[in-house]
Amino acid sequence: MTKIILTGATGFVGLRLLSQLEQCSERQIIGLCRRLPQGRSSSGLHAVGDLQQANLSALLPGVDVLIHAAARAHIMTDEVADPLAEYRRVNVEGTLSLARQAVAAGVKRFIFISSIKVNGEATVNERAFFASDEPAPEDAYGSSKLEAEQGLMQLAAETGMEVVIIRPPLVYGPGVKGNFASMIKLVEKGLPLPLGAIHNKRSLMGIDNLIDLITRCIDHPAAANQIFLAGDGQDLSTTELLRGVGRAMGKPARLIPVPAGMLQFGATLLGKRAMAQRLLGSLQVDISKACELLDWKPPYTVEEGLRRCFEHPV
Template sequence: MIKIILSGANGFVGSRLFSELKQGPGFQTVGLCRRLPQGEDSSGLDAVGDLQQADLSALLPGVDVLIHAAARAHIMKDEVSDPLAEYRRVNVEGTLNLARQAAAAGVKRFIFISSIKVNGEATIDGRAFSANDKPAPEDAYGLSKSEAEQGLMQLAAVTGMEVVIIRPPLVYGPGVKGNFASMTKLVEKGIPLPFGAIHNKRSPVGIDNLVDLIIRCIDHPAAANQVFLAGDGEDLSTTELLHGVGKAMGKPARLIPVPAALLQFGATLLGRKAMAQRLLGSLQVDISKTCELLDWKPPYTVKEGLRRCFERSN
């Protein structure tokens, strides 16, 4: 029996992972969250408050693996006065607080759910990001994740606790928020969208594929002290993804073929350059190291992942 602590157990990724771990044989899992959910099943959950002040001394004895999925997520319109300081407080200080306690308690492995933003914001000329690239974060969120990774690797070198870092790109699945949710709502309503001629390439990862990868990293010997990129193993344009969303929903995506350059120009005038980059630019990930080192492959295609996404949403 592998004893696991999972932080962020009520978040988008964490809740799906927590469900799988509770059902899977061979795992004994305690889920951590900032506060217990009201009016929902809270069995197996423990409230720990703010990460940077959390005290896990009563929970850590006998724990084999700590999976850290809690974080201050990327926020499109951050209203705090100093976003970088806030990201560092939660994503760096909070992460290292848990990791130091885990190492001191003899936890064997610490799995950190990071972000592809550590690699950067975009890829060019078909050159996909790889796990061995030099970190090149461009925003406060990506920088905080990169700094947390560096602190974890330093801690691993000093204490001997194994660290596994997983960097997902766009994660889609039931209940996801952000651009993906906004786009699916527009497709569902049949609203025409000007994305019928976008020839970019982006690498998404379905929630079920990501969860499967995390579980593979729990006890795989080759995962120790490695960085892995997550993905479905398929690159799609925004046009292709929206058509796939429409098919999965049983409602055709109404896409108008507006040139990407014109959309980019309009977005720049409106101050929406960052959003345009996510819709029009490319972000490809190379998961060959992940697949080869862990003897793993994504169990679901993008088509299957989208179908499962909307089957659960209905």
């Protein structure tokens, strides 16, 4: 039996992954979280507080694989005085403290859920990001994820513990929050949106596809010490995505065909260039390395993934 520890077990990805792993009789799973959520059974779930101070010596012995999904997530409006220092404290110091404890306990494999923001914020001329590309993070969150990756790879080289790094783009699914949730609400309200003529290309990842890839990385020998870019394998324009969300919820998106250049100009005047980049720019991810090395393909299409957002609410 494979013994697994999962951090961030009550988060968006962790909660679904924990549920999936608990269904496998050949795997023993222990979920870690900062504090136990109200109304949830604590069976298999342990509150450990902040990971950068947590002592896991009682939980790690005998563990084969540690999946690290806990992180200080990307925050659009960060109110701390020094965002980079805070990201480093949680995402770098916390990750490496956990990894060093895993090494000391003899954990064989450490799976780190990173972010496509390590590669950068945008792609051009339909040239997707590759795992082999030189990292080019543009914000504090992406920089902290890169620093954590580098520390883990150095630790792997020094100790022999296997490290697997997965960089997903925007992950969607039941209970999603942030920008994707805001988009769903706008379509649900039937508000007219000036996004009917956007021809960008963006890679996304349904949460069930991400969980399937993480699960594949638990014991696949070819995953050891590799970096994988993740995604659904289908790139959509913002216009196509909004229409897809509308079809999935049974409410057609009301889209007005306003030229992208005009929207970009207006966003610049209003100081919303970052928002415009997410809506109008491209971010494509090449997942061929994961598909070829791991003999893997995303089990769900984007259409199926969007439908599951509303068929399987949390």
